[in-house]
Amino acid sequence: MFTQGEERNREVITQVKAAKEAAGKLSGATTGQKNQALLAMADAIWRNRQEILVANQQDVQDAQAAGQTASKVDRLQLNEKRLQDMMEGLRKLIELTDPIGELLETILRPDGLLIEKVRVPLGVIAMIYESRPNVTVDAAGLALKTGNAVVLRGGKEALRSNAALVKALKEGLEAVHLPTDAFQFINRTERESVDDLIQARGLVDLVIPRGGAGLIERVVKHSLVPVIETGVGNCHVYVDKQADLQKADAIVINAKTQRPSVCNAMETLLVHADIAEQWLPVILAQLMERGVEIRACERARAALAGNPQLREKAVPATDADWSTEFLDLIMNVKIVADVNEAIQHINTYGTLHSEAIVTEDPGSAQIFLQQVDAAAVYHNASTRFTDGFEFGFGAEIGISTQKLHARGPMGLKEMTSYKYLIKGNGQIRV
Template sequence: MTNSDLQQSDIDVREQVNELADAASRAQRDLAHATTDVKNSLLVAIADALDTRADEIAGANALDMEQAFDEGLSEGKLDRLKFDVPRIAASAQDMRKVASLPDPVGQVVRGFETTNGLRIQQVRVPMGVIGMIYEARPNVTVDVISLCIKSGNAAILRGGHEAARTNAATLAIVKDTLKELGFDGALIGSVDQFGRAGATAMMEARGHIDLLVPRGSARLIKSVVENSKVPVIETGAGNVHIYVDESADLDKAIPIIINSKTQRVGTCNSAEKLIVHRSIAEQFLPKVAQALAQAQVVLHADEISYRIIKDADIEDIQLLQADDADWGIEYLALEMGVLVVDSVDEAIEHINEYSTHHTESILSQDYSNIEWFTQGIDSAVVMVNASTRFTDGGVFGFGAELGISTQKLHARGPMGLIEMTTTKWVAYGNGQVRA
């Protein structure tokens, strides 16, 4: 194929993606007029269809899993890719949860009346067409559809080649249900058939797609943020930290750390770094290292923690000396960096330098240090004496989430229904004219 042919092919893909987005926009206008009851009924119907036809999705996912394993996908990514019948059922139940939540569309944010009687209100309205680019996460397909329908938005999806069969099976069921209930199937579109060119076309679809949300690896997110002509909400990779303060309840600290690191290693809210105050390091590090060793976690330790842990002579421990590169890595695996600091200020400084501004946790019984930490940390979520795994739209009561925003404009933290709306001003008059 010549360069001219490649250029023409890219043009063809862009045109087709723009057409998909425009069709989604037309379908979204009809959805925007739907009542809350109609949207809720549609979500429940889709959830029921997912449960009824779960074997179709699970069968497609088994093929995706087999291919991904053969291609050497990491353990964490394989876990994200897995979408078996129990996980499909959980996603369907999350969709029903979204249906039960208050509808943000039409909510009055604020309002007032001017001296001449003009009544002005700021109300929530849908974004329009939301584009989602994500990797090997088929549950995200269901989450996005749930949130988009309830918030009155259309969606264009690029779910990545690893989950292509799974996503296609899910979307087929969704589109069948939309049509059965009288909605345009174009409301939820996919560009997976175009491969990477489809993702590129989405990034260039300004005027066709209203908002683009990347969710996946740091590399994917960086590429979308730097290259997109469409407005982007940046969801972050999770270089997540736990700081164990000198006043921490050490008996409670170990279960929190183990849960944060090992409960699901492939998620962006799993802990990647453990920071320990020097005054408790000799006492605490051998105990927590032994627990992490039993969980088969590889430790990348700084000079002080390496000496303490090595001297403890822990059976079957996998201990490495950390280098500067370790502090910025999101492992997404059974690996964890360990660092000893002299103060809460040093912990804050280190975290703010190396964090991806996703989630951090402090384990402490000192109220002053807790407040200092929560105020000083520049991340979307700060946990106090709790696992980092709680940073999740479902846990926060959102039913599902579009992603965890690590930026500061429009949305920050788990994004639910409200974060998928914008606002407009409506002014009600009775013949007023401006002098």
């Protein structure tokens, strides 16, 4: 007899082992086989669309009944158009170069040993994510193209939608005789099933948490296998005294308001003291017009002295605000003495995601690009470009905010490892 916890753990581990076994087979699949599978996966989604949409409808009703926010329900909701977008995503992967098997380096040693460094799949990737069914299809497609097996653990609100999608995706694998075990779906809602998965050392090669700071923190804390942290972006734009203020207007408004709910949106504006009195009222008025709430440092509020109406709306920022990823039409503003203070603020509060300087002074730009510690550092452009598609990668599995393995947008290559193949004729070490 097993306890419920043991039973759950046994089931998850059985799935992970099946994924590992399938990963071994998948690592030898040809590009042609994998591309056929992607096509078959897209077809199978369309063939199963009714079943998927019915399952999704149930998820959506439950989410609404549970009082989920409209934006969460919207992320969960599927329709034929959204299914077609998912299918299009799978088909686009076909055009991308298969990274597996690439010869990265050849070393011929004096004793005749030939060392070849070749690109191989990682093996088993575990995805832990929120209630967004599109991530299920994205992750399966990217894993398949890179020869990896994937274990999917999505948010509980999307359980039925994900189950129906994974069933269809497996049909696609089956159609081209690739192991259906390569896609494992954890059809459970207990939080502990996440722990089972991220503690399967020796079976899972990488965990990618995709979601808010809380989810990521939980995974980092409990994981015994390597993790790549993604997507928490407390991003800054620094407007220098030598900025072209027309560029600054456009960049700041774009970085904050074009899509405030995403990780590469700006959360704090840093302004050089010399231009604060002149420019701050101008930009803040434009932002407020677009519905942005402002939290300002004392000096910024002082700079608004000539405009009491603006000043009143720019409430004092608290210490916690500087560390907050609002993901909403809220932002901080802070006056800094120079580029060095801007860099220091960013390296203290930033999350190593995306940071920008607006300036016409090449010296300040150079210092900023070199000293800011982030995946993507911009000169005279919006932080909103940090994205696998915008970088031309054709796809992305997430945006890494750590420095190990992959940094910034992670495309196909970032989902691979390498191994050394050493060919000899009897060499021994002396």
